[in-house]
Amino acid sequence: MHQKILILDFGSQYTQLIARRIREFNVYCEIHPFNRIPKLDNTVKGVILSGSPFSVRDKNAPMPDLTGIRGRYPLLGICYGAQLLSHTNGGEVLPSAIREYGRATLEVVDSNCPLFTSLSPKSQVWMSHGDTIAKIPDNFKVVASTADVKVGAFSVLGEQTYGIQFHPEVYHSVEGSKLLKNFVVDICGCNQDWTPASFIDETVSNLRNQLGNDKVVLGLSGGVDSSVAAMLLHKAVGPNLTCIFVDNGLLRKNEFSQVLESYKTLGLNVIGVDASQRFYSELKGVSDPEHKRKIIGRIFIEVFDEEAHKIKDVKWLGQGTIYPDVIESVSVNGPSATIKSHHNVGGLPEKMNLKVIEPLRLLFKDEVRRVGKELGLPGGILNRHPFPGPGLGIRILGEVTPEKVRLLQEADSIYIQGLREAGLYDKIWQAGAILLPVQSVGVMGDERTYEFVVALRAVTSTDGMTADWFHFPYEFLARISNEIINRVKGINRVVYDISSKPPATIEWE
Incomplete structure (x- = not known):
């Protein structure tokens, strides 16, 4: 101890x-x-x-x-x-x-x-x-x-x-x-022995004792928390861990295939499920942000449950819960009001009748990254910006349609790739593009256009609880704006969000 x-x-x-x-x-x-x-x-x-x-x-x-x-x-x-x-x-x-x-x-x-x-x-x-x-x-x-x-x-x-x-x-x-x-x-005379290496050794040993030969299923998101949790469980139980990665049709451009490939190179046993049409069908005509979140959360649980039941004798559900989530649930004032319902996948264990295992429940976000580095996770996963559970579903304001998803994926891809090429990606806590539910007049060549507006968001933060907008060079913003407007037919205006948190949130919905 x-x-x-x-x-x-x-x-x-x-x-x-x-x-x-x-x-x-x-x-x-x-x-x-x-x-x-x-x-x-x-x-x-x-x-x-x-x-x-x-x-x-x-x-x-x-x-x-x-x-x-x-x-x-x-x-x-x-x-x-x-x-x-x-x-x-x-x-x-x-x-x-x-x-x-x-x-x-x-x-x-x-x-x-x-x-x-x-x-x-x-x-x-x-x-x-x-x-x-x-x-x-x-x-x-x-x-x-x-x-x-x-x-x-x-x-x-x-x-x-x-x-x-x-x-x-x-x-x-x-x-x-x-x-x-x-x-x-x-x-106090404390020993300074709480290190990523010691955490890995102790956690893997405890997981082996707790799980024995039991089978575990875990939902991967492509983010750092679920990825590090998967690697720890993999070290403990090997092939008895099955990971499920659900494509809800709201991921970034080419993310489903890229993330699947990176997981397989790590030796993880991963099942990829393309359920995008199911999500699109249920989201049709829905504009309210909270309603969208609940639909996305419900369908994810349904799809995950269906896939997990194809695996025989599963007894445990692995989750990437981290220490701030644990603290929040027993805070001085009791659990806080739910700000974002997609953080809440609490219905999953009860629905599936599984015991929950949470290898990261003692760690803060920065510690999760240090443990991931010690485990040898690639930088593409380790340093990936946080991405919301409902994905682009809450970055498309208003109704979600496959065409809007395509537009936003293209614009977002140009933006994120531009950040990487400019050496700015790792200086930013979170960045993304938001498709606004307004259309504006523009001119392209001799033609008048009436197309969508995209807002760019980039913030610096240490934990996501507070955040400041990132001060881009004007030249970078000009270049990205031009690229998006010239390359993505359907978007004719780009704006940059300079709101800090508080009072604004990082995501728009």
Whole structure:
């Protein structure tokens, strides 16, 4: 068993970021809601309290009992976590005179504090709080301050307990990672042995023990999550794994054949199913985005179920569930409202009466890629941009028809190939073309045209939760626009989407 850091989540938007920073040190950590603290065993080496949208002064503020943690384990409170430690031990937390949000300069007051070992005497940090610690308990000591925040950080005398008013996990806290590493590695004494290679060895061993000679079926999408899950299962059970890749007619141009070929070169046992006409038939006349998603999800389950039943004695359904999905299902506020129903394939195991196996449920997206690289997955799969489950079905606004799919596939192919040729593909988190439900007047030669409009989308992101639009050189946009309009009959106008997330989503539907 790996040593681990326990992160208690109070609902902060940054909690997952704390975990990802810690995993970058090759240290395993887990996120648990503050009101569901797991049993603490000898693998736990330290505990972190996250930030929160709550104020400790709120009537319903989260107030967990920390008596089994404080003094027994090194403890770090971040923002709300720091205020909680002060407030519950006789300190005073008051509303800030001004909301403290954004960059600030932290000055280390006590350079002997192990939390600040090797940090600069002054460094930039990121503040995000409406309350401030006005008075600390008697056995607390101020170890760092900013111009506006006297208690920028504190330590507790005689304990390995610390609190900080800023967010070390965010990019804008320049030496934040160094501070977290001081806590996790030096103060908590964690071994840095959580590596892709160790994950593969342990996961494959556990899969072999769990599955034995049972047969497993898994739905491949061509994306990194399902591909890495398939490779791990293949290493564990070999020919007892059957993968099913369904062509819903909404994939990118030539994607079905290209992806099938790449999987076969990896030695995977893959069945390709062309069900495109079935999807087109059911989608006819449907324009509502949520209705389209539900139709696409339902037919996928039906097709997958039919193909899986052709394989005898299957007992397990493999899924590419990753750690953010797991966290979301047990979050502080309960499962979030479904924003995109296609993420939800929960009906599949019940319908098929299979047990579920999820080899990636402990990993973040960036860790999945590192594991895939260690497994030898080709870059074409490993570095592929995220692609929505309903595919081009939600990039064709309005009704989906085979002709619209063809138009969008051609335009999208020119765009994506252009990104690769310009060396831009790997700098972008996700890119794609969207066919708009409007037609515009244009002129080609001496003829007046009345054809479709395509919008191009490209964003940068680390996890897809927030995203900024990519700043293309004008020359690139001009070239791609010309190529699409000249080569794709039926499109006479190209626009570029410069909306960030939030408030816009990455996909249009």
